[in-house]
Amino acid sequence: MVDRYLLTDPLGPLGSGEPPGKNGAVARGFCTERVIEIRPTGAGLRVGLVAWCGHYVRRGTEVTDLDAGIEAGVLTVSPASAPARVSDVAWEPDDVLYTWAPAHFSPGGAAEVERIDSDSSANLTDPEGKARAAFGLPPRSSGS
Helix, strand or coil: CHHHHHHHCCCCCCCCCCCCCHHHCCCEEEEEEEEEEEEEECCEEEEEEEEEEEEEEEECCEEEECCCEEEEEEEEEECCCCCCEEEEEEECCCCCHHHHHHHHCCHHHHHHHHHHHHCHHHHCCCCHHHHHHHCCCCCCCCCC
16 A cells, blocks of 8 residues: 555656656556654554655666666555555655754654665665566676
């Protein structure tokens, strides 16, 4: 459910809609995320995460990201409803992670968000792999 929400929230990491690719290329949005913490809140759950999202286009045997970026967020999920739904969301505003994270995560969760942000490629999976698979391309070889 969180995966689906990341791809469709108009205020989320992918914004609203697909940006146009050059020369008629069709851009598609992909995200990978890492859940940092899940905490109860009322009848729901607060799911704190860091997401690496972007729009990708296929160019021959390669994919190119148009706008990939990393963003922290907290989604309030109402698991009692069928199906479960996101009832509230807060996304990190641009360039204020170090003040935003402590207000939205536990102290340990905020520290983990800041650690991931400081070295994202070592702590998150690049969504390029999802894009390559969706576009029918093999995984990138480790030497590429």
